[in-house]
Amino acid sequence: MKKVLVARPTFPDVIERLKQYFDVDANLGDVLSQDEFARRLADRDGAFTAGEWVGEKELAGAPNLKVVANMAVGYNNFDMHAFDAHKVLGTNTPNVLNETTADFGWALMMAAARRVTESEHYLRAGKWQKWSFDSFLGTDVYGSTLGVIGMGRIGQALARRAAGFGMRVMYHNRSRVAPEIETELNAEYASKEDLLKRADHVVLVVPYSKESHHTIGAAELALMKPSATLTNIARGGIVDDAALIVALREKRIAAAGIDVFEGEPNFNRDFLALNNVVLTPHIASATESTRRAMANLAADNLIAGLGEGPRAGNPPNPINPDVLKK
Known part of the structure; x- marks a missing residue:
């Protein structure tokens, strides 16, 4: 099975969805330090993030990585130049919030x-x-x-x-x-x-x-x-x-x-x-239904981006879709 990292706690049923397709390393505790995040990302094929910085160092240290699914609309935590250089797909979760x-x-x-x-x-x-x-x-x-x-x-x-x-x-x-x-x-x-x-x-x-x-x-x-x-x-x-x-x-x-x-x-x-x-502490999207929709959409992106599920190879929200053609 392909390996994915869920970098922050999310809804248990979303993690169970991912486990249907992947070997999941799910962080259920505090926010990971950047070094710990990079260490746990190193052997992964995909990652589910919610604000973790993903740049050149992290991508260079994770040679198998193909998809990083951000549970957010914004993706200023992604260095998209590095994503393109390493041919890694980034995704986000627009519209649902x-x-x-x-x-x-x-x-x-x-x-x-x-x-x-x-x-x-x-x-x-x-x-x-x-x-x-x-x-x-x-x-x-x-x-x-x-x-x-x-x-x-x-x-x-x-x-x-x-x-x-x-x-x-x-x-x-x-x-x-x-x-x-x-x-x-x-x-x-x-x-x-x-x-x-x-x-x-x-x-x-x-x-x-x-x-x-x-x-x-x-x-x-x-x-x-x-x-x-x-x-x-x-x-x-x-x-x-x-x-x-x-x-x-x-x-x-x-x-x-x-x-x-x-x-x-x-x-x-x-x-x-x-x-x-x-x-207020960054809670504009904080209703249960909306956060669930965001988490499920991030999971959809990760599943499809790694070639699984009904949308295999066609994730809903690619940020840099050109890497899919390479």
């Missing part, structure tokens, strides 16, 4: 706008002694302007939700979406600078790359309204976290909702001293 992630982006945005976290902490600390007309005055969502940076599938799902809140929608993307999608979403294309100046609520859903690193930094934050909010459900590194902390501390923007961080699970602890930020 679009609506769940958009829901969570909306929840973060509203929590930031309406100061939900700050006011809950106030209540829990026993500070609520009376009603006041000016307690925790927030920012309206209904009738405001939503700015979406990254109008892919999740961005479009966010924009569809805006219709129910009577919002104007602006978006910025590497290229404009099809005219019929703009019409459906009632969305206006804008430069990043124009969007930042005009939007009341900015939501980031762009994939991470060298080009998108610090898409939002000090200069971009300076363009935003003092009453605006920023929500990041994309990837850590899209926002310059240190610059955001300064902007929040100095009230240059009203609030932020952040689900992803630079260097996570480590993050800049200065966020913890701020009242005007909602912080």
